[in-house]
Amino acid sequence: MLEIRNLQKHYGGRTVVNIPDLTIRDGETIGLVGNNGAGKTTLFRMLLDLIRPDAGEVLSKNENVASTDKWKDYTASYLDEGFLIDYLTPEEYFMFIGSLHNLSAAHVADYLKQYEEFFNGEILNRGKYIRDFSKGNQNKVGIAAALMQKPELLILDEPFANLDPTTQIRLKTLIKSLKATHRLTTLISSHDLNHVTDVCDRIILLEKGVVIKDFKTDENTLKELEAYFSE
Numbered sequence: 001m002l003e004i005r006n007l008q009k010h011y012g013g014r015t016v017v018n019i020p021d022l023t024i025r026d027g028e029t030i031g032l033v034g035n036n037g038a039g040k041t042t043l044f045r046m047l048l049d050l051i052r053p054d055a056g057e058v059l060s061k062n063e064n065v066a067s068t069d070k071w072k073d074y075t076a077s078y079l080d081e082g083f084l085i086d087y088l089t090p091e092e093y094f095m096f097i098g099s100l101h102n103l104s105a106a107h108v109a110d111y112l113k114q115y116e117e118f119f120n121g122e123i124l125n126r127g128k129y130i131r132d133f134s135k136g137n138q139n140k141v142g143i144a145a146a147l148m149q150k151p152e153l154l155i156l157d158e159p160f161a162n163l164d165p166t167t168q169i170r171l172k173t174l175i176k177s178l179k180a181t182h183r184l185t186t187l188i189s190s191h192d193l194n195h196v197t198d199v200c201d202r203i204i205l206l207e208k209g210v211v212i213k214d215f216k217t218d219e220n221t222l223k224e225l226e227a228y229f230s231e
């Protein structure tokens, strides 16, 4: 699905991402972990062509994301509130995103029904603008909107942050079921080692922009990661 080649990004003379070669295969659920400033968000921004690398390239289905828009048809993401539109209500925002994917109002309304539990009664029909929702509830809007296009590739930056425990568990169930039913390829960055090892089948550990570890998740992974981060 994704191929990273010789990818580098520098800020102020410092290398913040340096990944010579990395392949993300179809259907994988990947957890990207690393301390603050490790380069997770910068990497995601380059995968989504939101910033350009200083060297190297990202290929999505063999095409450079910087030179084609084709990947946008099957790639969904939610990195931060910058993806939302502050002055809309969630309903208006979902309709807007739906219209970008040629979905009718009825289709969007129908789509949103499956998120009733995930929204926990806090998102729809509240008569509030997105800017007035809590960060956690803004996350819910962004994630549900991202999934509306039925993507093949999903990229989420710290999706568990700011979510209440109930919603964190619901999000994990949602990601697992999308993997099972749609063979969705997912990249999730997270500081929550419990969640990320529970939901992901492969973990990539970044430190100072470099991949330090890259391994399949098994029953020892959580302990190994905890040991690594305790050093």
Ligand SMILES: Nc1ncnc2c1ncn2[C@@H]1O[C@H](COP(=O)(O)OP(=O)(O)OP(=O)(O)O)[C@@H](O)[C@H]1O
Pocket: 011, 012, 016, 034, 035, 036, 037, 038, 039, 040, 041, 042, 043
């Ligand atoms: N626009 C920018 N200008 C200058 N430095 C930047 C810029 N964006 C990121 N950086 C720097 O790049 C490094 C990697 O940042 P990044 O946000 O990718 O890390 P992260 O792993 O997502 O961190 P966190 O876990 O804190 O979200 C940091 O040192 C950060 O300060």
